[in-house]
Amino acid sequence: MTAGVDDDIVDSAVDEELYACSDLDSPKSFLLFAGAGSGKTRSLVSLLERLRTEKGRRLWLGRRKVRVITYTNAACDEINRRLGFDPLIEVSTIHSFCWSLIETFHTDIREWLRTTIQQEISELRALAARGRAGTKAAIDRELSITSKERRLARLDDIRTFTYSPTGDRQGRGALGHSEVLAIAADFLIQVDGILPEILVNQYPILLIDESQDTTRRLMDAFLTVQAANRERFCLGLFGDMMQRIYADGKVGLAEALPDDWARPAKVMNHRCPPRVVQLINKIREIVDGQQQRPRTDKPEGTVRFFVLGSNTTDKRDAEARIADRMAQITGDQEWISTPASYKTLTLEHHMAARRAGFFQLFEALQQDDSLRTGLLDGSLPSLRLFTNDVLPLVQALRVNDAFAVAALTRQRSPLLSAAALKAAGDKQEDLLAEIQTAVSCLAALWSDANASPTFLEVLQVVSKFRLFEIPELLTNILRRIHAAGPDVAPSAEDEAADPQDTTTVALQNFLMTPFEEIGPYADYVSGLASSATHQGVKGLEFPRVMIVIDDEEARGFLFSYEKLFGAKGKSDTDAKNEAEGKETAIDRTRRLFYVTCSRAEQSLAVAAYSANPAAVRETVIRQGWFSEDEVEMLAH
Numbered sequence: 001m002t003a004g005v006d007d008d009i010v011d012s013a014v015d016e017e018l019y020a021c022s023d024l025d026s027p028k029s030f031l032l033f034a035g036a037g038s039g040k041t042r043s044l045v046s047l048l049e050r051l052r053t054e055k056g057r058r059l060w061l062g063r064r065k066v067r068v069i070t071y072t073n074a075a076c077d078e079i080n081r082r083l084g085f086d087p088l089i090e091v092s093t094i095h096s097f098c099w100s101l102i103e104t105f106h107t108d109i110r111e112w113l114r115t116t117i118q119q120e121i122s123e124l125r126a127l128a129a130r131g132r133a134g135t136k137a138a139i140d141r142e143l144s145i146t147s148k149e150r151r152l153a154r155l156d157d158i159r160t161f162t163y164s165p166t167g168d169r170q171g172r173g174a175l176g177h178s179e180v181l182a183i184a185a186d187f188l189i190q191v192d193g194i195l196p197e198i199l200v201n202q203y204p205i206l207l208i209d210e211s212q213d214t215t216r217r218l219m220d221a222f223l224t225v226q227a228a229n230r231e232r233f234c235l236g237l238f239g240d241m242m243q244r245i246y247a248d249g250k251v252g253l254a255e256a257l258p259d260d261w262a263r264p265a266k267v268m269n270h271r272c273p274p275r276v277v278q279l280i281n282k283i284r285e286i287v288d289g290q291q292q293r294p295r296t297d298k299p300e301g302t303v304r305f306f307v308l309g310s311n312t313t314d315k316r317d318a319e320a321r322i323a324d325r326m327a328q329i330t331g332d333q334e335w336i337s338t339p340a341s342y343k344t345l346t347l348e349h350h351m352a353a354r355r356a357g358f359f360q361l362f363e364a365l366q367q368d369d370s371l372r373t374g375l376l377d378g379s380l381p382s383l384r385l386f387t388n389d390v391l392p393l394v395q396a397l398r399v400n401d402a403f404a405v406a407a408l409t410r411q412r413s414p415l416l417s418a419a420a421l422k423a424a425g426d427k428q429e430d431l432l433a434e435i436q437t438a439v440s441c442l443a444a445l446w447s448d449a450n451a452s453p454t455f456l457e458v459l460q461v462v463s464k465f466r467l468f469e470i471p472e473l474l475t476n477i478l479r480r481i482h483a484a485g486p487d488v489a490p491s492a493e494d495e496a497a498d499p500q501d502t503t504t505v506a507l508q509n510f511l512m513t514p515f516e517e518i519g520p521y522a523d524y525v526s527g528l529a530s531s532a533t534h535q536g537v538k539g540l541e542f543p544r545v546m547i548v549i550d551d552e553e554a555r556g557f558l559f560s561y562e563k564l565f566g567a568k569g570k571s572d573t574d575a576k577n578e579a580e581g582k583e584t585a586i587d588r589t590r591r592l593f594y595v596t597c598s599r600a601e602q603s604l605a606v607a608a609y610s611a612n613p614a615a616v617r618e619t620v621i622r623q624g625w626f627s628e629d630e631v632e633m634l635a636h
């Protein structure tokens, strides 16, 4: 028996246990207790495959399904792909899941909103009564009260409520992301409510991936439903408490579960090489003592910790030099073959955007909360127009690929849709000529070799010839700035719209940024770019990983690597939280560091910019995370 086979067997009983828990006649809820790279996602998919094969017929006859909640759309797609899009297994993100539960309860949603908004207004008024007048906070509060009162006054006129997980759908009845989660949670715990009945009857098995980060309020609601239906409902939680990196996950989830839950545990790490497993075990040691075993068939692997001064001027160059050094140390030339051959993990999206080359686009759009989710996962229609329609066409034009240009316009342009061709009758030639002109006008934007047209310039050409469908929000902006030509006048509704609406302002600013940024952005959201964020790589793995740590550039306040690495002392709040047994910035940062380090399949470089390089070096060696030979000082 080889070492690899032996390793596999250690945890194989766990998959059997999960299957036994999902018994439709006597279900047992469970929490799969396992660290990074232990095969939780793999176990989830194996369980689904087995349920489909062995319970599929019974579920189908009873018109029931297995429901799976994942953290990202990408994770949903991956599970669906692996299961061949089986209708018996419904996989969705938490937001889509919650909306699917509540989307027909319009009257209840209206009443929920009425109570909630009234309560929010009372709270704001109480704050206003206590606070000083004339400050920015006071003005914002007043604005917020007015807008809530307006929403309250219009509630009875709304017949149906809508929700778009991408935040692109607007209008009076549109619900926000957090509202959808809160409404679902509240409806699920209503005594005698019908939502828990619907959930349990339709979905006797509910499996939640990355459950450590499921919003606390919802997790509590699921636990309440489970407690009331333990003989006919299996709630299966997959996750790792050490990988809880979002603020609203339920603290102490594992401890809060009743004794009758199963808690199968996995001990192997199948992803990381032994040296990385040793590192993440050390990082985790003081949190819960859980230690993993590496596979014995993996090469040892390499880790290096590079310390740089926070005053380093050319960070891209410094990071390129680190990649060179990694190639030298590991002998793995992939570190320097192409930029995308290793993954750079930065703390914030704007840092990744700067490194990847779409900083201006990102900065413009991230200003508006309702656009943020769609911006980050690439689903925003205003961006998809450019990523899915315009960019492929421009790329085909750049290489003079007439065949691709023809194919793209045929597939995507409304000018050549079946309806348009039919309507044109014997004048179809004219449509083709129109497309030709449109495409030439688009190409003309780049006729000067140094040209860098803005998104607005590109959009104007698209709009003028109706080359592609333009999302409503952009059409409205075009109307508003009179950019679409004399035949498209601003409507009365546009004139009445608030010119300071943050979504419109963000989109207008975005339109002024260079179109060139769309390629790097498209790569980023499809996961092909060489950069990603520390949080965004949850669940993923890469052969070579470079973690960039730079609190100053990150501008955040939730995480502090400077504190974790001893370059900065604890704040009064940290000390107070620590004394009260609450978590501190150091605890949160340690978990994030665990997540990022555990993505590496072969080698790992940490590039830490610090105001106190010597203290960082001393700390990571003293903690036993890195040996003296593994820490290199690049600070000047």
Ligand SMILES: Nc1ncnc2c1ncn2[C@@H]1O[C@H](COP(=O)(O)OP(=O)(O)OP(=O)(O)O)[C@@H](O)[C@H]1O
Pocket: 008, 034, 035, 036, 037, 038, 039, 040, 041, 042, 043, 240, 243, 270, 271, 538, 539, 540, 541, 598
């Ligand atoms: N039993 C196994 N034998 C061989 N390889 C495995 C086994 N289980 C998992 N793997 C591999 O190990 C890697 C990690 O698995 P997976 O992503 O399922 O882990 P995870 O526990 O979900 O990780 P994380 O929580 O860190 O995201 C994957 O490449 C997977 O194919």
